[in-house]
Amino acid sequence: MFNFKCRYTRARLNAFINRDLDLAARRLVGQHLDACDDCQVHYQRLRRSTHELERRLPQLGAPNKPRLNLIWTQIQQEIERPRPQEADEESLGWRSWLVLGALCLAMILPLWWQANNTMLAPLAQPAPLSAKVEETRVYLIHRRALHSYSTPSTPTASDHHLVAYLRNTPDPLLVRR
Amino acid sequence: MNDSLHSAHSTDDTQYLIERAVQADQQAYAALYERYAAGLYRLCYSLLFQQQDAEDVVQEAFVYAFKNLRRFDPSRASFKTWLYTIAVSRCRNVHRRKRPPSMDIAQMSQLNLPAPQSEMPEAVLAQRAARDAIVTALGDLSARLREALVLRYGHGLSYREMAEVLGCPQKTAESRVRLAHKRLHSVLQPIGGEGLLEELLKIG
Numbered sequence: 215m216f217n218f219k220c221r222y223t224r225a226r227l228n229a230f231i232n233r234d235l236d237l238a239a240r241r242l243v244g245q246h247l248d249a250c251d252d253c254q255v256h257y258q259r260l261r262r263s264t265h266e267l268e269r270r271l272p273q274l275g276a277p278n279k280p281r282l283n284l285i286w287t288q289i290q291q292e293i294e295r296p297r298p299q300e301a302d303e304e305s306l307g308w309r310s311w312l313v314l315g316a317l318c319l320a321m322i323l324p325l326w327w328q329a330n331n332t333m334l335a336p337l338a339q340p341a342p343l344s345a346k347v348e349e350t351r352v353y354l355i356h357r358r359a360l361h362s363y364s365t366p367s368t369p370t371a372s373d374h375h376l377v378a379y380l381r382n383t384p385d386p387l388l389v390r391r
Numbered sequence: 392m393n394d395s396l397h398s399a400h401s402t403d404d405t406q407y408l409i410e411r412a413v414q415a416d417q418q419a420y421a422a423l424y425e426r427y428a429a430g431l432y433r434l435c436y437s438l439l440f441q442q443q444d445a446e447d448v449v450q451e452a453f454v455y456a457f458k459n460l461r462r463f464d465p466s467r468a469s470f471k472t473w474l475y476t477i478a479v480s481r482c483r484n485v486h487r488r489k490r491p492p493s494m495d496i497a498q499m500s501q502l503n504l505p506a507p508q509s510e511m512p513e514a515v516l517a518q519r520a521a522r523d524a525i526v527t528a529l530g531d532l533s534a535r536l537r538e539a540l541v542l543r544y545g546h547g548l549s550y551r552e553m554a555e556v557l558g559c560p561q562k563t564a565e566s567r568v569r570l571a572h573k574r575l576h577s578v579l580q581p582i583g584g585e586g587l588l589e590e591l592l593k594i595g
């Protein structure tokens with residue numbers, strides 16, 4: 215009669231045959247096999263086919279030496295070509311760059327669009343620059359022109375003043391908005 | 392080829408060959424091929440039952456392994472199970488591409504060619520029939536179950552190694568082997584019943 219002991223034993227027959235069970239389990243399975251005819255039949259059958267497979271399967275597909283040599287010649291030719299992982303990495307790199315480029319574009323495009331809109335609008339209708347800012351801009355242009363003739367190594371006091379002044383002053387371009 | 396490269400077959404020795412191969416030592420490549428090609432071919436043939444397909448997979452697997460040798464991590468797998476993993480995955484691809492192979496027993500067994508049948512005693516013929524039956528039965532198993540039996544009994548892999556190669560838990564590898572045995576019996580019984588199993592027992 216098939217009971218839980220049979221179930222326990224059947225589940226472990228392979229391991230029992232392969233001597234993969236620990237001692238306690240091995241003892242339980244062994245005792246049940248001695249007591250149960252059905253499980254004993256199963257065990258004998260499994261043992262036979264296991265041994266048969268162990269004997270037969272290593273013989274299946276015995277290779278033939280000249281064929282293996284031929285395969286080796288082809289392998290040698292292949293490994294002398296450029297490494298595939300380099301090619302893989304190249305193509306992968308190429309794809310990654312493409313994806314990265316697309317992402318950048320997706321991020322930059324709205325900004326560019328916004329910037330364009332904000333820049334185009336004031337251009338259509340320029341706001342007047344304040345007199346002070348315009349004066350500073352002209353002054354700076356002149357100073358730069360002078361610098362190309364005389365090249366001072368340290369900024370002058372008036373430069374510092376100018377920079378400080380400019381930092382507190384709206385960017386002329388922004389003012390034009 | 393350098394004889395020293397073929398003398399020992401330990402894991403350390405394989406690792407040494409791999410290190411030399413990584414440094415583009417052609418002799419080391421040759422020695423690795425020499426060491427693992429026959430086993431790998433047997434594996435592929437037992438899974439595919441087609442000589443040409445098996446040879447193609449052997450070639451692809453070695454080329455892949457050799458070109459990616461730097462990626463091989465000996466702390467995670469042995470070179471053998473790594474190579475087998477590559478090959479099994481490629482055999483699965485072949486299975487997916489193709490219909491199940493047609494069974495040609497003589498070719499499938501790839502054992503020594505038999506003497507003319509008229510000269511053979513009945514017992515030998517019966518044994519051969521039994522042997523062919525088991526090979527046919529193997530061919531009738533699903534790819535997953537066949538992989539399990541082939542790795543376990545054809546290559547003597549432990550369940551842990553099988554799990555590594557098959558990419559499944561160890562318990563799954565064990566239950567596949569158990570299920571494969573069960574299927575094998577249900578396939579063999581309609582062919583020859585218990586009598587065939589008795590025949591199998593007598594072989595050898």
Ligand SMILES: [Zn+2]
Binds near residue numbers: 219246251254
């Ligand atoms: Zn029982």
